[in-house]
Amino acid sequence: MTTMTLLEAVTDALRTEMRNDDRVVVFGEDVGRKGGVFLATQGLQDEFGAERCFDTPLSECGIVGTAIGMALYGIRPVAEIQFLDFIYPAFDQIVSEAAKMRYRSGGEYTCPLVIRSPYGGGIRGGHYHSQSSEAYFCHTPGLKVVIPSTPADTKGLLIAAIRDEDPVIFLEPKRIYRTAKGDVPEGEHVVPLGKGRVVREGTDVTVVAYGAMVAICEKAADEAQKRGRSIEIIDPRTLVPLDEPLILESVKKTGRCVVVFEAPRTCSYGSEIAAIVAEKAIGHLEGPVVRVGGFDTPFPYSLEHLYMPDVRRVLLGIEKTFNW
Amino acid sequence: MTTMTLLEAVTDALRTEMRNDDRVVVFGEDVGRKGGVFLATQGLQDEFGAERCFDTPLSECGIVGTAIGMALYGIRPVAEIQFLDFIYPAFDQIVSEAAKMRYRSGGEYTCPLVIRSPYGGGIRGGHYHSQSSEAYFCHTPGLKVVIPSTPADTKGLLIAAIRDEDPVIFLEPKRIYRTAKGDVPEGEHVVPLGKGRVVREGTDVTVVAYGAMVAICEKAADEAQKRGRSIEIIDPRTLVPLDEPLILESVKKTGRCVVVFEAPRTCSYGSEIAAIVAEKAIGHLEGPVVRVGGFDTPFPYSLEHLYMPDVRRVLLGIEKTFNW
Amino acid sequence: MNRTSATAEEPFSILEADGKAGRDKDPNLTPELLKRLYEVMVTTRVLDERALALQRQGRIGFYLQALGQEASHVGAAAALRDSDWLFPAYRQPGIPLLRRVPLDDIVNEWFGNDGDICKGRQMPVHYSFRQANFVSISSPIGTQISHAAGAGMAARIRGDDTVFMAFFGDGGTSSNDFHCGLNFAGVFKAPVVFVCENNQWAISVPLAQQTASASIAITASSYGMPGVRVDGNDVLAVYRVCKEAVERARKGEGPTLVETVTYRMASHSSSDDAARYRDAKIHDEWKERDPIARFQRYLHKKKLWTEDWELEIHERARHEIHEAVKRAEALPRPSLDSLFEGVFMNLTPQLVEQRAELLALKGPESEELGHFPL
Amino acid sequence: MNRTSATAEEPFSILEADGKAGRDKDPNLTPELLKRLYEVMVTTRVLDERALALQRQGRIGFYLQALGQEASHVGAAAALRDSDWLFPAYRQPGIPLLRRVPLDDIVNEWFGNDGDICKGRQMPVHYSFRQANFVSISSPIGTQISHAAGAGMAARIRGDDTVFMAFFGDGGTSSNDFHCGLNFAGVFKAPVVFVCENNQWAISVPLAQQTASASIAITASSYGMPGVRVDGNDVLAVYRVCKEAVERARKGEGPTLVETVTYRMASHSSSDDAARYRDAKIHDEWKERDPIARFQRYLHKKKLWTEDWELEIHERARHEIHEAVKRAEALPRPSLDSLFEGVFMNLTPQLVEQRAELLALKGPESEELGHFPL
């Protein structure tokens, strides 16, 4: 075990898999010499050479399009999109090509690739360096979507993603890149995709949260505890495929559910969790399923701290499941 | 009143607004000389000239990017995307630019434009000529999303969309382009955005459906009636902004809710309706909120008729709200 | 100081009207290869005709012909080794034939039946033939261009000498992927030959509305690669130009853009009627340059062509297609189960549940579907 | 027959090292215009320095300098009429000054305060100045290129003689919108001048990794428009080249691509440290070609420059910026209400409800945010 930040865990995972499998290549804008704008790929070009860790022209479309070509040919691309806000020029390649390749070819051609990208608010990045667009990818059949919230999970899930035979969108909560610290196993460490994590057990309300929202929910749970509410927090870790039983069993136990996320509310992943609960645990619900998310506005700069769910809003959400 | 098909209503709306407002221009791939692959723009180039109805190069990115530039400058672009499946090369322009222009500039610059596109399955178009991706747009703050299900609504909503001061994604259910026929008012006819429609009244279950699914639900409701279930069908018509009260009041009356849509289930608009109901009408629910949608697979060709919700599946969904 | 736009150079050609090869230009291919090229081109045309007829009879849902473009894609692909990869668009039906893909695999795809490699997921002509290194075709225009660049980059990283060939139309040059695909290929010196079949039309949009560039080939300089214009109705010229490009790629000298200048003789697809927007006169001019007739005259001169042989090719093609169609029509639809397979390598719990939902349905399946594109 | 890639031509320049104008090249601008250009360039540099200092002091969150590129964008924009439109990127701070945008409007944007035209929605330097026909800047690279093409198409449709100028970097030429924007402009003969400020770097990626093209200007021929390479550190040359392009556009002769060859003297932004990836030697070479010093020598020769005047410009700029900053720092944040305004023209019921939710919150606002980009 070594203590590291979530950001260091990203680098550690990449290094581990690049050592382990020489088919793994890492590329994107500024990932080579500079080591990435967040320095997530620092040292990789030095260790593995510019053939396996390299800079690309400024084209997300090209990054993903060529990653697909590489995956088709049989190497293992791990592409970085500098900020998730800039992934849209590649949207066609992701949605029309990577996601559908296996299905449309009857399994003849497949796309085992990883697209890593920092996402979410909390670093004063404003409109275009803060968005949480996981829902777009979750809505697209054929993509796996993974979001870690701890350094250990980051390493284990990223390694699992690289080894996966299907395209994985791996979203890194940049707000906690350096604030989330924890013990991380050295060398091989795999956290299987599709398995959630009970962050803390509780009996009164189930709170589902991922990424940077997990820590906020833990603080809120501490507060709620003081007010006599016992909160169970579930971090799904893999949004697609989802560990539904973990969530449903918890909700059946607590009878209440709050989903916390940063994205705009409409058609969000929060809506998805709410819909699943409303479809499959209705008989156990003792209150409304409450979504605590971003607002249905673009992401602001100066009022960022009000836009994002904070402890106050999580607590209010919890209260709503009791008083409605 | 004239009887026309939904497709003819599209043309009628375009013609009416082009006559009414000389700032309105119509363009896209093959919309000029050929009149569109579905012939929705037939006759417009003849009547209004190639300056106001014209063909573009094969670039959705360019179509939407230039449409935004036109809207900024003050004319009223109505862009056609040949099939909704091909809108993704323009996704960045739609999500990062059109949707955010007013907000990010503090209202200095705005984007009143319409993107029209045929969507949905049912014409044996397989993988890439059948998708329903309304959820991507609904999840994007700053976009209005409209889907008509009758010829009269098509005309009224499209005219409202062209007159709207914000970007509107206008999705046309191509499966019923020629099969949906009905009376349409001549000349000016505006159906305001944001108002839903009660397709039929009923007391036992609220079915929310839009586009080509409305007609399927009407058939299912007839069947259900025979079995003693009284179905209320609501067509929201505008997905964003949604006429929530119309749906919530209906659900509060019936105590049951089924949402029917063609898109893959996860993070769909169906999930959104379910989430709203689970948040705001929980005390009135007597059964689970059921989503009857496409499956979480890419759209198939040969098994299309099994992929899309049909009367059988709507009936099963209705039954699930009673027996669960 | 204003660099004004270049004018288009004349396409390189070899075959002259009378069937002779231009001075010093004949690539002197072996009789076997010459005959093979001809046979594939003719078979392609027969296949195309039969498929369109099936569509007109309502037996398959859609079809897209390559009439008049047989030399352009067959000549290009023939410059490759079998181990080289193809990233095709939808208008290169001759390539599967050239690569000896079994006819049943082709025909079953049209029907989307249980024998279809793609399990009936895509419309007709969206083939995938892994055995032939023929990568799955998709409908969105241009996307395969950056795939080819990426595969080329991968081969370079691995140290393989595989060469990659991507096909697309004049319309495809306007796509996002044309720009980023050629750009990446140029920067990373990917071993790719980009073949633009410039057939003058993108559905109803003529070339002049597609780009103001004097030619497609000159755009190559934007990407630091050579660009070549070649007569797309001249199979020898296309072959020779592509052969050079393939050699360059294999030697590590990077990508080439080849523009084959040709003409789409048919309507865009079975859903289209080109008479609505196209001048018949130009059509007739191109008919004069029919790639099969031109090549036939050359072979005739070389005494490699006889009427009997011609008949034999036609007969064999018709017969084999007929038999394959018979077999294809006897096959059922893909199983209901197959709907859920291959979204991922393994079924997710959600897909297992959704499959169960579908399997539990009772009553007749409804099938009131429309036609493409209505 | 292989059309090999062109080599780059030398950039057009006027100002010689000693401050003379090259033979027959001097555009003979009026003393007023010459002095105005110089003043704007110097003020731009002062503004940039002050802003970076504020960022280093933690008073604003982010900044992006244009150090060394003052001639490139000021010279280009000066070729326009005030009624012409600008579609800028984020590295043209001189243009608002040229167009006499009030300093407060600029400075308030850095602070994202209640006086900010953009209501604090965007990071510093993402200005919008409608009064100055300066269109809202966004972060995604390249998107403004196709907007400019579209606006140009619209003006043609309306019969207006407005000209449009879009700015972007060498990195921006790899974007989807560079390709489709120039393509549409070429096909529709839009009255647009596309100015690529080729400063050799896109953050840490050098030009050679961005494109294998010999230059940016030669890519113009892909779009059937003229392309011009100009010395971007020579304000007279940039002005003259752009003036010609603007005239062409206004006469209905279509778009031009101008490549200004320059160098990004600073790090990419306040978050970047160019020493990590860039050779200091080349940096020093470019310092020799400083656009302000070069222009100063020319003015000096023409007796239009004095030390006093120089001091005066600096003093005035520093003073005015200082005052504007003082006013800006006194302003509060935008109101909480403002968070929900301007998503659409009118608030939707959903937004009204969400606003109420936020307004109902009690207790202290938490603000444990990180820094950009950490």
Ligand SMILES: Cc1ncc(C[n+]2csc(CCOP(=O)(O)OP(=O)(O)O)c2C)c(N)n1
């Ligand atoms: C991204 C995208 N937009 C639109 C279409 C619809 N479409 C299908 S084929 C075609 C024209 C293609 O023209 P070209 O690339 O020249 O190829 P050709 O058909 O001439 O072989 C269009 C517009 C599509 N398939 N993909």
Ligand SMILES: Cc1ncc(C[n+]2csc(CCOP(=O)(O)OP(=O)(O)O)c2C)c(N)n1
């Ligand atoms: C689509 C997109 N991808 C990535 C980024 C991150 N990014 C910001 S500036 C920049 C480099 C831009 O280089 P260039 O276009 O040459 O402009 P310069 O900064 O040199 O003026 C990058 C990669 C972005 N803003 N948008």
Ligand SMILES: [Mg+2]
């Ligand atoms: Mg074509």
Ligand SMILES: [Mg+2]
């Ligand atoms: Mg640059």
